[in-house]
Each structure stands twice: as C-alpha cells, then as structure tokens.
Amino acid sequence: xxxxxxxxxxxxxxxxxxxxxxxxxxxxxxxxxxxxxxxxxxxxxxxxxxxxxxxxxxxxxxxxxxxxxxxxxxxxxxxxxxxxxxxxxxxxxxxxxxxxxxxxxxxxxxxxxxxxxxxxxxxxxxxxxxxxxxxxxxxxxxxxxxxxxxxxxxxxxxxxxxxxxxxxxxxxxxxxxxxxxxxxxxxxxxxxxxxxxxxxxxxxxxxxxxxxxxxxxxxxxxxxxxxxxxxxxxxxxxxxxxxxxxxxxxxxxxxxxxx
Amino acid sequence: xxxxxxxxxxxxxxxxxxxxxxxxxxxxxxxxxxxxxxxxxxxxxxxxxxxxxxxxxxxxxxxxxxxxxxxxxxxxxxxxxxxxxxxxxxxxxxxxxxxxxxxxxxxxxxxxxxxxxxxxxxxxxxxxxxxxxxxxxxxxxxxxxxxxxxxxxxxxxxxxxxxxxxxxxxxxxxxxxxxxxxxxxxxxxxxxxxxxxxxxxxxxxxxxxxxxxxxxxxxxxxxxxxxxxxxxxxxxxxxxxxxxxxxxxxxxxxxxxxxxxxxxxxxxxxxxxxxxxxxxxxxxxxxxxxxxxxxxxxxxxxxxxxxxxxxxxxxxxxxxxxxxxxxxxxxxxxxxxxxxxxxxxxxxxxxxxxxxxxxxxxxxxxxxxxxxxxxxxxxx
Numbered sequence: 001x002x003x004x005x006x007x008x009x010x011x012x013x014x015x016x017x018x019x020x021x022x023x024x025x026x027x028x029x030x031x032x033x034x035x036x037x038x039x040x041x042x043x044x045x046x047x048x049x050x051x052x053x054x055x056x057x058x059x060x061x062x063x064x065x066x067x068x069x070x071x072x073x074x075x076x077x078x079x080x081x082x083x084x085x086x087x088x089x090x091x092x093x094x095x096x097x098x099x100x101x102x103x104x105x106x107x108x109x110x111x112x113x114x115x116x117x118x119x120x121x122x123x124x125x126x127x128x129x130x131x132x133x134x135x136x137x138x139x140x141x142x143x144x145x146x147x148x149x150x151x152x153x154x155x156x157x158x159x160x161x162x163x164x165x166x167x168x169x170x171x172x173x174x175x176x177x178x179x180x181x182x183x184x185x186x187x188x189x190x191x192x193x194x195x196x197x198x199x200x201x202x203x204x205x206x207x208x209x210x211x212x213x214x215x216x217x218x219x220x221x222x223x224x225x226x227x228x229x230x231x232x233x234x235x236x237x238x239x240x241x242x243x244x245x246x247x248x249x250x251x252x253x254x255x256x257x258x259x
Numbered sequence: 260x261x262x263x264x265x266x267x268x269x270x271x272x273x274x275x276x277x278x279x280x281x282x283x284x285x286x287x288x289x290x291x292x293x294x295x296x297x298x299x300x301x302x303x304x305x306x307x308x309x310x311x312x313x314x315x316x317x318x319x320x321x322x323x324x325x326x327x328x329x330x331x332x333x334x335x336x337x338x339x340x341x342x343x344x345x346x347x348x349x350x351x352x353x354x355x356x357x358x359x360x361x362x363x364x365x366x367x368x369x370x371x372x373x374x375x376x377x378x379x380x381x382x383x384x385x386x387x388x389x390x391x392x393x394x395x396x397x398x399x400x401x402x403x404x405x406x407x408x409x410x411x412x413x414x415x416x417x418x419x420x421x422x423x424x425x426x427x428x429x430x431x432x433x434x435x436x437x438x439x440x441x442x443x444x445x446x447x448x449x450x451x452x453x454x455x456x457x458x459x460x461x462x463x464x465x466x467x468x469x470x471x472x473x474x475x476x477x478x479x480x481x482x483x484x485x486x487x488x489x490x491x492x493x494x495x496x497x498x499x500x501x502x503x504x505x506x507x508x509x510x511x512x513x514x515x516x517x518x519x520x521x522x523x524x525x526x527x528x529x530x531x532x533x534x535x536x537x538x539x540x541x542x543x544x545x546x547x548x549x550x551x552x553x554x555x556x557x558x559x560x561x562x563x564x565x566x567x568x569x570x571x572x573x574x575x576x577x578x579x580x581x582x583x584x585x586x587x588x589x590x591x592x593x594x595x596x597x598x599x600x601x602x603x604x605x606x607x608x609x610x611x612x613x614x615x616x617x618x619x620x621x622x623x624x625x626x627x628x629x630x631x632x633x634x635x636x637x638x639x
Contacts, residue, residue: 072268186276189306189319189329192268 001055009070024224034070037117075195076187092217099131273332309372317372334509338612339463350495351378379420417467437486449474460611504556504576507584514591552580581616
C-alpha cells in the first residue's frame with residue numbers, strides 16, 4: 001500500500017506573523033515548520049501502513065526557498081521520502097493553483113490513498129484537498145475520524161455534528177483527516193537522524209510539466225484586496241448566580257455546540 | 260556554537276515533549292514525590308534515555324551536544340525529572356557502554372534505553388562526596404561473589420531504580436585504596452533503602468540513603484577491572500558536570516521566560532513593568548547570563564565529542580551555570596514581586612530546583628579545585 005500525505009510547511013504560529021504589504025500575503029521568508037493539522041494526516045498514514053504490515057508513506061509539499069524543515073519533521077516521524085515543489089513562479093498561488101501543483105506531484109507517485117489535513121493553520125481555505133481530488137479525478141472523502149483499507153475499498157468514519165457517517169469508495173482516493181482524531185507521535189531522535197538520509201526530490205514547475213500561467217500569481221483567480229485589523233475582543237458576559245447559573249452556562253455551551 | 264539542523268530538531272522535540280508530557284503533571288508528581296515509570300518509558304520512546312548509546316543496544320547513538328541540549332529542555336520544565344534522566348544516561352548507561360563486557364552491555368543497555376529499567380549511581384556516602392577515594396563501602400571477594408557492606412547517601416532514584424552502579428573499596432584501605440565499580444540489580448535482599456529524604460527541590464524524584472547489608476553480588480557484575488574503578492567513577496562525574504550545567508541553564512532559561520512574560524503583562528504606574536528601565540535591564544542581565552552559560556556547556560560538550568579533554572571546561576561550565584541559575588532564579592522572583600514568592604508561580608519552584616546544581620556532581624568549591632589545578636593548561 002502506498003499512501004501519499006500532503007504536507008504544508010508554515011511560519012511558526014508561536015511567532016508573530018507578518019503580512020507582505022504589497023501582496024497582503026503572509027511572509028514566508030523565515031524557517032517554516034510542519035503544519036500541526038497535517039501531522040494528523042502523517043500519523044494516520046503511518047498507522048495505516050503499520051496496521052497493514054507493510055507499505056510506504058510519501059510526502060508532497062509546496063514551499064518557497066526549497067524549505068524542507070517541516071518535511072524533515074514528518075520524515076523523522078516515519079515517512080519514507082518526499083517531493084518538494086519550489087519555484088519562484090509559485091508565489092501568490094491560490095487554492096486551485098496549489099491543488100494543481102500538488103496533484104501533479106502526487107500523480108508521479110501513483111498512490112493507493114492520498115491523505116491531507118482538513119485545512120491549513122495559516123490559510124484556512126479548507127478547499128485544497130477536494131480540489132486535488134478534482135484535478136486527479138479521484139473520489140474524495142472529507143473529515144475522516146477513522147480510516148480502514150479493505151482491498152481496493154477505503155472505508156471512512158466521516159465526522160459530523162451529530163456523530164459520524166460510514167462512507168466508502170474505491171481506491172485511489174483522497175481523504176481529509178480531521179485534526180485531533182489521532183495522537184501524532186513525537187519524532188524519535190533515531191528518526192531525526194534517519195530523516196537526514198531520506199530522499200527529498202526537489203522539483204520546479206518545468207519538471208512537473210505545468211505552465212506558469214495556471215499557477216502562482218498569474219494563475220490565481222482570487223486576490224486579497226484589503227486587510228482590516230480584527231476588532232478588539234469584547235468583554236465576556238458575566239452571569240450572576242441566582243440559582244440558575246449552571247443552566248445558563250449549559251445553554252451557552254450548547255449554542256457553541258460544545259455540549 | 261552554531262547548531263546543526265538535527266541538533267535544533269532534537270531540541271524542539273525535547274521541548275515539545277517536556278511541554279506536553281511533563282509540565283501539566285509536575286505539581287502532582289511533586290506532591291507524590293515521584294513520576295510514574297510510564298513517563299520514563301515515554302521518554303525512552305523518543306530517545307531521551309540512552310541518548311549516546313549505540314543503536315544496536317537500543318540507544319540513539321547521538322553526540323554529547325545533543326544530550327546536553329535535550330537535558331536543558333527537560334530541566335527547563337522540571338529539575339527532578341532531568342536528574343533522573345541524567346542518572347540513567349550518564350554515569351549508568353555510558354559507564355556500562357564504556358567499561359562493560361559484551362554480556363553486561365547485552366543485559367543492561369537495551370533495558371536502560373527502553374526505560375524498562377532505571378539506573379542509580381552509588382558513590383556518595385554520609386561523610387564522603389566528591390572525595391571518591393575516601394569511600395568506606397567495602398566489597399570482599401568470596402568465591403564467585405563479592406559481599407558488599409556500607410552506607411550510601413544522596414542517591415537519586417535509590418528506591419525506584421532497577422539497577423545500581425555501586426562504587427566500593429575492594430583492596431586494602433590505605434592511602435590509595437583500590438576502588439571497584441559494580442553494576443547489579445537492586446532486587447537483592449542485601450540492598451536496603453533506609454530513608455527517602457525530604458528536600459528543598461527536585462521533589463519529583465526520590466533521594467535515598469541505601470545500606471548494603473552483606474549484599475552478595477556475582478563477580479560477573481564487576482564493571483571493568485577490579486581495583487580500577489576510581490577512573491570509572493570520576494569519568495562519570497566529569498560528564499555529569501556538563502549535564503548539570505545544561506540543567507542549570509534550563510531552569511534559568513525558564514525563569515527568564517516566565518519573567519519576560521510576567522513583566523510584559525504586569526502594569527505599574529500605567530505601563531507594563533518591562534517598560535521600566537530597572538526591570539528591562541534586569542531581564543537583559545538575566546538573558547546575558549543564560550546565554551553565556553549555554554555557550555559554556557555546549558563548548559564542554561563539543562570538546563568531549565571531539566575526543567578532547569573536557570574536564571576543566573566541564574567544571575567551569577558547571578561552576579558558572581549553577582551559580583548563575585540561582586542568581587537568575589532570584590531575579591525572576593524579584594521581577595514577579597510578591598507573586599513570585601507564591602507556589603502559584605513557577606519561579607518559586609525553579610528557585611528551589613536550581614539550588615542543588617551548586618552541590619551535586621561536585622560542589623562549586625570542588626569545581627574551583629579542579630579548575631585551579633589546571634590553570635597551567637589553560638590558554639590564558
């Protein structure tokens with residue numbers, strides 16, 4: 001079984017981010033790290049392969065400046081190899097442009113299954129995985145909380161507000177993995193040293209056979225036209241306990257769909 | 260020292276582990292007087308035990324710089340657990356890897372690296388610390404066994420360890436006694452924990468007095484040659500000093516971080532106190548001291564990795580870092596004001612935890628003896 005995981009490398013969320021005033025895009029000049037939301041996809045892929053008693057987990061990523069720091073983390077967790085697409089012409093790519101690039105990289109690997117996070121922690125479009133499936137013309141299942149491979153069938157427990165739906169489709173397929181459904185392993189120190197020697201194939205647009213006009217700024221169909229400061233957080237509601245405070249709190253949590 | 264990408268990754272993983280797996284539980288483990296063994300098995304899974312040990316025995320095969328960096332990260336969150344990690348890695352695992360027979364390595368190292376067994380180092384006695392040649396615990400050969408009698412003090416993990424590395428006199432106890440080292444399981448009827456100490460800091464581990472009461476140990480548990488144990492014991496101490504310096508930097512760094520955060524939030528006279536020059540300068544001094552100490556332990560560790568004599572550099576790093584940590588922790592409490600005196604704030608715990616770094620693995624005074632004896636070899 002061959003599983004490919006889409007991995008985004010993002011600026012460290014623990015550090016203050018900064019927008020490029022000329023493009024309104026997040027600056028990505030410094031070191032990038034593995035997006036935590038993708039670590040669930042990596043862990044799910046590793047568990048599937050381990051459960052199957054064999055197979056291979058590969059990574060695909062698109063990042064500026066040939067950045068591999070986040071990929072090395074996923075390789076240290078146990079992935080076998082990676083493809084990194086890096087090209088100056090990719091700056092300003094929108095979700096569809098990104099999906100075209102990742103789909104081209106994935107198609108070189110002929111996987112049985114493609115996994116992705118539901119959404120990235122910096123862009124939050126939540127559309128790239130399904131667009132990749134569209135470009136590759138393979139079925140897509142979203143919000144997986146559990147995945148099982150049975151021959152050529154992928155069976156998914158698809159998380160819903162009420163619980164989960166059982167959904168299945170034929171492989172090859174793309175499944176987006178809900179954050180938090182598995183516990184991503186820590187990369188072991190042995191894994192870190194082993195990752196140093198694992199292959200990362202670095203490709204540009206020409207190697208993928210993609211036209212510059214379909215990706216990057218020139219291919220983007222969306223534009224960030226304005227950025228506005230977020231409103232200051234308002235003070236919360238104070239509930240005086242007159243014997244019914246617990247009911248009001250439960251009601252409040254219910255509105256948030258927490259309980 | 261510019262770290263490699265792998266060194267940085269090791270540091271990041273150790274930091275993430277400490278933050279997620281240790282920090283949330285530290286207060287509970289302090290109250291209980293120890294952390295569960297499952298923690299050490301989880302640490303082992305990442306590679307925090309047996310870090311420098313050959314992978315064929317289950318270790319990670321890393322350099323000492325990596326080990327010291329990871330030690331700083333664990334100590335930043337809890338001194339007591341970092342001390343357990345230290346005892347297990349060095350002197351115990353490194354001592355066995357360096358001086359053990361193939362059978363001893365096969366028997367002990369995989370279990371130590373997996374966290375299945377924890378190790379303890381038995382050198383100090385009630386009246387003898389760094390003066391290793393003055394120990395009185397005796398091991399007398401009796402057929403294929405040695406019979407140990409003696410009293411050890413200040414033994415980290417004395418009651419929770421599975422194997423003990425014991426330093427004892429085997430030859431005549433004259434001016435230069437013959438000293439030997441044994442590595443042996445603690446589930447021996449002659450191995451008796453006679454007291455678990457109550458202590459100022461490092462409350463997440465057990466510090467014990469142990470008595471060897473006619474403890475019969477197979478001769479195959481002798482580590483290295485009989486009578487050649489002093490260099491094993493002292494070699495372990497020298498490496499341990501680098502780790503102690505890293506522990507001190509960890510505690511001090513955390514105190515600095517907490518102080519910076521607090522000073523950015525706490526307001527007096529209409530602005531955050533970090534805006535007052537006296538507080539900002541205090542933080543600047545703390546940061547400079549932490550940085551200096553970190554470079555010192557990394558330098559000592561890199562000397563060891565390069566196969567060079569690191570003993571003096573280790574003593575200098577340990578002396579400076581341990582005393583720096585108390586200064587920085589004290590300043591951290593001052594920045595916090597009255598809040599820093601309360602158990603609600605971690606700087607109170609850090610202040611308690613860092614004090615011992617000036618004492619174990621050789622007091623500050625012992626480090627000064629080592630350094631002063633080597634003044635002629637320094638490039639001044």
